[in-house]
Amino acid sequence: MRSLRRVFRAVRWYVRELTDESAYDRYVAHVRQDHPQAPVPTRRAFERMRTERQEGDPRQDFRCC
Amino acid sequence: MRTANVRTIVIWTLVALVGAAGWSVLALARGEDVSAAWMVAAALGSYAIGYRFYSKFIAYKVLKVDATRATPAERLNNGIDFHPTDRRVLLGHHFAAIAGAGPLVGPVLAAQMGYLPGTVWIIAGVIFAGAVQDMVVLFFSTRRDGRSLGQMAREEIGPFGGAAALIAAFAIMIILLGVLALVIVNALAASPWGTFSIAMTIPIALLMGFYLRVLRPGRVAEVSLIGVGLLLLALVAGRWVAESSWAGAFTLAPSTLVVWLVAYGFIASILPVWMLLAPRDYLSTFMKIGTIALLALGVVIALPTLKMDPVTDFASRGDGPVFAGSLFPFVFITIACGALSGFHSLISSGTTPKMIQKETQVRMIGYGSMLMESSVAIMALVAASIIDPGLYFAMNAPAGAIGTTVENASQVVTGWGYSISPAELAQAAKNVEEATLLSRTGGAPTLAVGVSEIFSKVTGGSLRAFWYHFAIMFEALFILTALDAGTRVGRFMLQDMLGNVYRPFKNISWKPGLVLTSAIVCALWGYFLWVGVHEPLGGINQLFPIFGISNQLLAAVALAVCTTLLVKSGRLKWAWITGIPLVWDATVTLTASYQKVFSSDPKVGFFKQRSVFQDAIDDGKVLPPAKSMDDMHTVVTNSTVDGVLTAVLALLIVVVIADALRVCVRHLRRPALSTLSEAPYVESKIQAPAGLVPTREEREEARDAVAPTGV
Numbered sequence: 115m116r117s118l119r120r121v122f123r124a125v126r127w128y129v130r131e132l133t134d135e136s137a138y139d140r141y142v143a144h145v146r147q148d149h150p151q152a153p154v155p156t157r158r159a160f161e162r163m164r165t166e167r168q169e170g171d172p173r174q175d176f177r178c179c
Numbered sequence: 180m181r182t183a184n185v186r187t188i189v190i191w192t193l194v195a196l197v198g199a200a201g202w203s204v205l206a207l208a209r210g211e212d213v214s215a216a217w218m219v220a221a222a223l224g225s226y227a228i229g230y231r232f233y234s235k236f237i238a239y240k241v242l243k244v245d246a247t248r249a250t251p252a253e254r255l256n257n258g259i260d261f262h263p264t265d266r267r268v269l270l271g272h273h274f275a276a277i278a279g280a281g282p283l284v285g286p287v288l289a290a291q292m293g294y295l296p297g298t299v300w301i302i303a304g305v306i307f308a309g310a311v312q313d314m315v316v317l318f319f320s321t322r323r324d325g326r327s328l329g330q331m332a333r334e335e336i337g338p339f340g341g342a343a344a345l346i347a348a349f350a351i352m353i354i355l356l357g358v359l360a361l362v363i364v365n366a367l368a369a370s371p372w373g374t375f376s377i378a379m380t381i382p383i384a385l386l387m388g389f390y391l392r393v394l395r396p397g398r399v400a401e402v403s404l405i406g407v408g409l410l411l412l413a414l415v416a417g418r419w420v421a422e423s424s425w426a427g428a429f430t431l432a433p434s435t436l437v438v439w440l441v442a443y444g445f446i447a448s449i450l451p452v453w454m455l456l457a458p459r460d461y462l463s464t465f466m467k468i469g470t471i472a473l474l475a476l477g478v479v480i481a482l483p484t485l486k487m488d489p490v491t492d493f494a495s496r497g498d499g500p501v502f503a504g505s506l507f508p509f510v511f512i513t514i515a516c517g518a519l520s521g522f523h524s525l526i527s528s529g530t531t532p533k534m535i536q537k538e539t540q541v542r543m544i545g546y547g548s549m550l551m552e553s554s555v556a557i558m559a560l561v562a563a564s565i566i567d568p569g570l571y572f573a574m575n576a577p578a579g580a581i582g583t584t585v586e587n588a589s590q591v592v593t594g595w596g597y598s599i600s601p602a603e604l605a606q607a608a609k610n611v612e613e614a615t616l617l618s619r620t621g622g623a624p625t626l627a628v629g630v631s632e633i634f635s636k637v638t639g640g641s642l643r644a645f646w647y648h649f650a651i652m653f654e655a656l657f658i659l660t661a662l663d664a665g666t667r668v669g670r671f672m673l674q675d676m677l678g679n680v681y682r683p684f685k686n687i688s689w690k691p692g693l694v695l696t697s698a699i700v701c702a703l704w705g706y707f708l709w710v711g712v713h714e715p716l717g718g719i720n721q722l723f724p725i726f727g728i729s730n731q732l733l734a735a736v737a738l739a740v741c742t743t744l745l746v747k748s749g750r751l752k753w754a755w756i757t758g759i760p761l762v763w764d765a766t767v768t769l770t771a772s773y774q775k776v777f778s779s780d781p782k783v784g785f786f787k788q789r790s791v792f793q794d795a796i797d798d799g800k801v802l803p804p805a806k807s808m809d810d811m812h813t814v815v816t817n818s819t820v821d822g823v824l825t826a827v828l829a830l831l832i833v834v835v836i837a838d839a840l841r842v843c844v845r846h847l848r849r850p851a852l853s854t855l856s857e858a859p860y861v862e863s864k865i866q867a868p869a870g871l872v873p874t875r876e877e878r879e880e881a882r883d884a885v886a887p888t889g890v
Contacts, residue, residue, distance in 0.1 A: 144258030172667035
């Protein structure tokens with residue numbers, strides 16, 4: 115049972131990382147650690163900023179043929 | 180001096196034996212049935228040895244990767260695009276970014292020469308050239324804060340070579356988009372099932388985009404699950420639509436599809452990223468990884484028998500119907516992705532170097548991902564080689580060669596030595612619930628037939644038509660995504676170039692400039708698509724070689740940059756690591772372009788083709804496969820454009836290589852003149868294993884690094 119839970123947690127972690135769902139948590143951790151005075155954006159604002167960055171440089175997320 | 184232990188020696192001897200057994204059976208079999216298992220054995224055995232020995236040698240002896248040196252991800256960590264990413268996650272990222280339609284299409288087309296030449300090139304090419312290129316570019320870009328290939332070419336070679344590299348990248352993008360769109364048109368034309376399911380991906384993506392933007396921002400996993408569910412529903416519904424009275428609305432002629440695709444590309448590329456592009460990207464990534472995993476499983480479980488000849492007569496005669504020209508050089512430009520692909524250098528310099536945790540991981544990410552892509556190419560080759568060769572040629576020869584009826588096609592294909600009856604051709608189409616399979620060129624339909632054959636062996640024959648359309652959907656999905664993303668990248672390059680002439684273009688969010696440059700890019704690839712669809716000689720037949728040449732041109736640029744960097748960074752002794760692949764790639768590409776431009780065989784040489792048809796027009800004659808005087812003029816125009824384009828691409832290769840050579844020679848004569856724009860050394864504070872499985876030392880290191888109190 116415990117090992118099953120561990121497998122589930124590992125899969126969940128991998129999927130979240132691969133899809134970049136964890137981007138917000140990562141960013142918040144980064145801001146808290148390196149710039150403790152800076153305000154933390156809401157998830158909504160953060161995701162908007164992320165797509166705007168992609169808009170700015172479409173080479174960022176380009177995939178190959 | 181380190182001595183290897185006995186267990187290691189035994190294991191690697193066994194691996195070598197498995198690989199060698201695979202190669203021997205493939206090479207020696209003549210006339211008897213060969214199982215695909217041998218191809219898999221040859222590939223996996225060779226990959227393992229290449230990875231264990233050659234890539235390790237390059238990483239530690241040549242590049243001298245340094246685990247104590249902080250990577251850009253660590254130094255410039257901003258929590259968004261620069262951040263140290265777990266190596267297993269980055270492997271998935273990088274693989275999903277490099278593997279697309281390329282490794283699935285090229286090997287299918289190259290199967291006209293038999294399965295052996297393709298197998299040899301895919302495996303040898305990836306070990307000695309393709310994976311080396313990806314890894315070395317990744318390494319050098321990591322040492323330069325994730326600089327792009329174009330920037331590295333400009334900084335390390337010079338403005339001239341840099342400009343040539345930029346023009347090459349733009350030209351390649353246009354041709355790539357045109358050819359990929361052509362593959363889709365050939366797969367969806369007159370297929371209501373396929374067209375409906377692909378059309379449905381647009382509302383599905385819009386829904387996902389809305390969900391992510393408004394309802395639950397950032398919940399990618401759940402929205403992707405919903406999306407994939409709806410996608411499968413659309414796939415099943417496609418059959419109902421095809422059998423209903425709506426079928427007519429989704430049965431589109433090739434020229435109608437061209438208009439739809441260009442309109443889609445244009446509109447999608449000016450919409451905000453969150454609406455269509457981002458959600459589509461999640462969908463296609465999920466589908467890609469899932470289908471490739473399924474295919475690998477299917478091949479291993481079904482272990483089908485190869486029906487194609489090891490080497491066909493077309494290999495030496497050079498008059499094959501799929502693409503003209505003989506084995507050398509054309510197999511080596513037809514199979515690009517999977518063996519050596521210039522496009523990967525754009526991924527290896529750009530996103531991935533900004534996320535890599537440790538320099539030591541370039542081996543696993545760069546070399547390892549490319550080996551994985553190569554195995555995808557091998558599976559595509561298996562899928563194309565297990566279907567009846569008669570059906571293969573009937574599907575991949577242009578209508579100009581085999582006619583439009585099953586009787587005619589059967590007669591022509593049987594004349595080539597691959598007998599297949601009209602009834603068998605009709606039955607093959609009926610099996611996958613398509614009106615016809617004749618001249619479905621471009622590779623995607625052939626791959627889909629092969630995939631449906633493999634999958635239905637595992638799941639039972641009743642699902643054959645479903646699996647065919649599943650495979651079509653899977654390819655169309657990411658080609659459509661590529662059209663959108665590629666148009667944006669092309670537009671970005673164009674805005675940058677035009678910005679030097681008229682300042683406002685540089686501001687990429689300036690709306691008139693954005694719409695105009697998007698329209699130009701779509702018009703350019705739309706032109707090639709239109710030409711490909713209306714080409715009497717067969718669009719894939721004419722355009723695919725140009726696509727191959729341009730992709731290998733980009734590889735030449737990447738390898739030239741790598742070789743220059745090896746020389747300039749004092750690794751002259753090892754410059755052959757990328758130098759030999761460069762010489763090979765340049766030889767292949769230049770020979771191919773020389774033949775496409777100057778060959779006196781009208782099937783191969785564009786200008787000869789032009790003069791043959793022009794002479795006939797002057798005499799007032801119509802030459803087959805042209806059916807009218809209009810067709811004749813079309814051939815003359817297209818051959819001229821194709822010929823000039825090929826010549827320009829070849830010239831660009833020569834310019835880049837000559838410029839790189841000049842820089843190398845200057846460095847050897849007067850090293851003081853060279854500058855190396857490498858980021859200075861900063862000591863790394865993080866610990867991370869180099870390979871997939873941590874070694875015992877790495878585990879101990881990680882344990883020691885954790886503070887006993889726990890932070």
